[in-house]
Amino acid sequence: xxxxxxxFLASLHALRAIGAVGTGVVRPAYSDTDIEARKWLAEQFxxxxxxxxxxPVGNLFGLAGDGPSLLMGSHSDTQxxxxxxxxxxxxxxxxxxxxxxxxxxxxxxxxxxxxxxxGRYGVTxxxxxxxxxxxxxxxxxxxxxxxTTYAEGRxxxxxxxxxxxxxxxxxxxxxxxxxxxxxxxxxEGEAVGVVTSxxxxxxxxxxxxxxxxxxxxxxxxxxxxxxxGLVEFAARLNVRFAEVVRPETVWTIGHVALTPNGASxxxxxxxxxxxxxxxxxxxxxxxxxxxRTTAEEVTRxxxxxxxxxxxxxxxxxxxxxxxxxxxxxxxEAEVPGxxxxxxxxxxxxxxxxxxxxxxxxxxxxxINGISHNFDEDTxxxxxxxxxxxxxxxxxxxxx
Amino acid sequence: xxxxxxxFLASLHALRAIGAVGTGVVRPAYSDTDIEARKWLAEQFxxxxxxxxxxPVGNLFGLAGDGPSLLMGSHSDTQxxxxxxxxxxxxxxxxxxxxxxxxxxxxxxxxxxxxxxxGRYGVTxxxxxxxxxxxxxxxxxxxxxxxTTYAEGRxxxxxxxxxxxxxxxxxxxxxxxxxxxxxxxxxEGEAVGVVTSxxxxxxxxxxxxxxxxxxxxxxxxxxxxxxxGLVEFAARLNVRFAEVVRPETVWTIGHVALTPNGASxxxxxxxxxxxxxxxxxxxxxxxxxxxRTTAEEVTRxxxxxxxxxxxxxxxxxxxxxxxxxxxxxxxEAEVPGxxxxxxxxxxxxxxxxxxxxxxxxxxxxxINGISHNFDEDTxxxxxxxxxxxxxxxxxxxxx
Numbered sequence: 001x002x003x004x005x006x007x008f009l010a011s012l013h014a015l016r017a018i019g020a021v022g023t024g025v026v027r028p029a030y031s032d033t034d035i036e037a038r039k040w041l042a043e044q045f046x047x048x049x050x051x052x053x054x055x056p057v058g059n060l061f062g063l064a065g066d067g068p069s070l071l072m073g074s075h076s077d078t079q080x081x082x083x084x085x086x087x088x089x090x091x092x093x094x095x096x097x098x099x100x101x102x103x104x105x106x107x108x109x110x111x112x113x114x115x116x117x118x119g120r121y122g123v124t125x126x127x128x129x130x131x132x133x134x135x136x137x138x139x140x141x142x143x144x145x146x147x148t149t150y151a152e153g154r155x156x157x158x159x160x161x162x163x164x165x166x167x168x169x170x171x172x173x174x175x176x177x178x179x180x181x182x183x184x185x186x187x188e189g190e191a192v193g194v195v196t197s198x199x200x201x202x203x204x205x206x207x208x209x210x211x212x213x214x215x216x217x218x219x220x221x222x223x224x225x226x227x228x229g230l231v232e233f234a235a236r237l238n239v240r241f242a243e244v245v246r247p248e249t250v251w252t253i254g255h256v257a258l259t260p261n262g263a264s265x266x267x268x269x270x271x272x273x274x275x276x277x278x279x280x281x282x283x284x285x286x287x288x289x290x291x292r293t294t295a296e297e298v299t300r301x302x303x304x305x306x307x308x309x310x311x312x313x314x315x316x317x318x319x320x321x322x323x324x325x326x327x328x329x330x331x332e333a334e335v336p337g338x339x340x341x342x343x344x345x346x347x348x349x350x351x352x353x354x355x356x357x358x359x360x361x362x363x364x365x366x367i368n369g370i371s372h373n374f375d376e377d378t379x380x381x382x383x384x385x386x387x388x389x390x391x392x393x394x395x396x397x398x399x
Numbered sequence: 400x401x402x403x404x405x406x407f408l409a410s411l412h413a414l415r416a417i418g419a420v421g422t423g424v425v426r427p428a429y430s431d432t433d434i435e436a437r438k439w440l441a442e443q444f445x446x447x448x449x450x451x452x453x454x455p456v457g458n459l460f461g462l463a464g465d466g467p468s469l470l471m472g473s474h475s476d477t478q479x480x481x482x483x484x485x486x487x488x489x490x491x492x493x494x495x496x497x498x499x500x501x502x503x504x505x506x507x508x509x510x511x512x513x514x515x516x517x518g519r520y521g522v523t524x525x526x527x528x529x530x531x532x533x534x535x536x537x538x539x540x541x542x543x544x545x546x547t548t549y550a551e552g553r554x555x556x557x558x559x560x561x562x563x564x565x566x567x568x569x570x571x572x573x574x575x576x577x578x579x580x581x582x583x584x585x586x587e588g589e590a591v592g593v594v595t596s597x598x599x600x601x602x603x604x605x606x607x608x609x610x611x612x613x614x615x616x617x618x619x620x621x622x623x624x625x626x627x628g629l630v631e632f633a634a635r636l637n638v639r640f641a642e643v644v645r646p647e648t649v650w651t652i653g654h655v656a657l658t659p660n661g662a663s664x665x666x667x668x669x670x671x672x673x674x675x676x677x678x679x680x681x682x683x684x685x686x687x688x689x690x691r692t693t694a695e696e697v698t699r700x701x702x703x704x705x706x707x708x709x710x711x712x713x714x715x716x717x718x719x720x721x722x723x724x725x726x727x728x729x730x731e732a733e734v735p736g737x738x739x740x741x742x743x744x745x746x747x748x749x750x751x752x753x754x755x756x757x758x759x760x761x762x763x764x765x766i767n768g769i770s771h772n773f774d775e776d777t778x779x780x781x782x783x784x785x786x787x788x789x790x791x792x793x794x795x796x797x798x
Contacts (some may be wrong), residue, residue: 182616217581263672273662
């Protein structure tokens with residue numbers, strides 16, 4: 001098959017125009033622009049000979065007939081202030097492959113744009129519900145930061161729903177193309193990355209509770225300062241993690257809330273997020289043990305109370321060997337020596353879809369590693385290279 | 400003179416009833432309960448033979464004639480959730496001494512309840528404006544956390560104003576009695592503390608700016624994590640301060656605001672308060688140098704930007720030797736060996752009044768060092784001891 005690079009780029013720019021703000025895009029899940037984009041996509045699918053199908057949460061499929069087909073795609077919703085390629089690239093590349101395959105008499109390719117991948121209401125909510133990771137009843141209670149529920153969100157496109165959730169067994173596999181969102185490919189001047197696994201994640205809220213007190217009259221040795229406990233915890237954790245991590249491992253304290261949070265009051269409470277990611281479940285567990293040991297040590301030493309919120313755990317997901325090898329062979333043929341195998345540090349819809357079928361992912365470079373930002377961008381030459389690699393891989397898989 | 404302990408305690412409990420909530424008191428500056436308490440105080444002053452005088456910001460004086468007099472008092476406004484003695488004790492002890500002195504034909508004692516000591520709009524606002532530390536025009540623009548201005552606050556009691564600000568030169572000195580708000584006297588079983596100085600304070604807002612980024616796809620070595628910068632800063636500061644501080648020195652990071660403050664985003668900005676207090680201006684300056692050096696080092700090492708907000712500096716205020724010695728002699732006579740000289744770690748109205756006259760302060764114990772809290776309390780026996788020490792000191796000063 002021979003994908004049409006110009007048609008592909010034109011489609012991508014047409015989608016970019018819906019919700020465009022400067023160089024960026026604003027299409028959060030179930031917003032007017034998101035729904036407009038999905039209607040436009042449904043029309044594109046129809047014109048490509050695919051049957052548009054909206055499921056009850058607004059995941060939009062473009063079905064290649066009723067028989068088995070390879071599913072390709074990603075998502076068309078964006079961050080509140082998102083880039084033009086995050087999600088959109090995977091959907092439009094899939095559509096071009098579906099068109100080119102049809103034109104060449106190739107294998108049937110279905111396309112999908114999952115809903116709320118960016119987690120306005122949860123995390124990869126549309127593919128989570130479709131894959132059975134969370135019941136619709138539970139999902140409906142999820143809240144956006146504006147207080148609206150998922151039920152209210154999806155009600156905004158209820159008139160578009162085609163029917164019940166599709167049976168995943170109709171699809172033979174899933175390939176998702178996505179921007180890297182990290183710096184590796186761009187830094188090394190490589191054109192594509194073949195994903196080996198999507199890293200696992202552990203996230204928990206930890207709370208240290210001491211005693212709020214007057215910052216002038218409370219001597220240092222009598223303080224039970226929850227923030228100083230957090231400082232000690234974070235510093236000690238960095239030292240200990242260094243013994244178990246590898247270069248790809250990441251950990252983040254991204255959210256901190258002190259109580260009462262006044263300049264003249266010794267902080268009585270520090271609630272913070274503790275998140276770590278790695279592709280190896282053993283390492284994730286070893287890190288969890290260090291987190292707990294360190295938190296317990298520091299709070300015991302400082303007379304603080306320790307509370308853990310629920311541990312959110314998503315296991316690492318290995319990409320399917322056969323699909324991965326097809327992408328790797330295609331990459332080597334298209335851009336010899338200018339590609340790499342790499343893990344994905346971000347979650348993707350593929351994580352959920354992997355419950356039901358073989359999955360694989362292809363990355364293209366993010367300029368300066370920037371994403372979730374209006375400045376997110378990729379050289380068009382790299383976008384086209386990604387498309388060509390996909391086409392080769394899909395051809396080889398059906399060969 | 401012989402102060403009447405029962406009359407003193409009855410007055411204190413009567414004031415406690417205005418704005419009482421459980422064991423605590425809610426009388427923030429210019430609230431209905433605060434104004435009600437000031438009207439009640441004015442009536443108490445009148446009955447004691449003092450002339451009530453409200454100045455333009457609601458500082459309430461009870462004047463002992465038109466000639467020179469010793470001023471005593473504190474404040475009757477409270478924290479949003481305050482204790483029954485913080486401020487009130489100093490006002491009611493002063494009133495009892497004024498009564499007892501008048502009855503005994505002793506020296507003229509004027510009484511004051513300053514307004515907004517607790518800083519609903521600023522910091523010790525009433526005594527600051529009266530003493531010329533801030534112009535009324537500037538003060539009028541100060542905002543409370545509910546968005547109201549100081550001008551709006553004081554307008555609520557404009558009908559009570561007696562005239563312009565009183566000339567401070569009519570007073571020969573100022574003695575303020577207050578709860579310690581710290582643990583020293585209570586821990587040692589001592590009855591009173593004679594304040595040597597009110598510590599100086601330095602407070603500044605510091606901001607570290609790095610780069611917000613995806614917490615999954617941004618490798619540790621490429622991060623410019625502003626929170627990790629703060630952790631390093633705080634830890635290094637503790638080590639370095641240890642070389643210059645003394646046991647009474649305190650420092651506090653009480654307020655922290657991360658941006659964007661999400662569990663899955665590397666913090667791009669950390670804005671935090673840095674406050675330190677000590678009685679020695681040289682030490683305050685040495686600590687400032689350490690703060691700046693450490694902040695500059697850490698931000699340079701980590702590729703962060705550094706911004707300092709304005710430095711709020713209040714110099715330490717030494718208590719007047721003669722007044723202090725009179726209190727010390729009285730304490731030794733009343734409770735031999737059960738008192739101490741000590742600095743005040745908290746700010747007080749005396750800090751401002753010291754611009755115009757000799758000042759001194761007497762502390763009574765705070766049970767468990769608790770203040771700014773409904774649980775704040777002092778044994779009534781200690782309150783009475785404080786009153787007796789005051790009476791002896793005032794007698795000796797006029798002898």
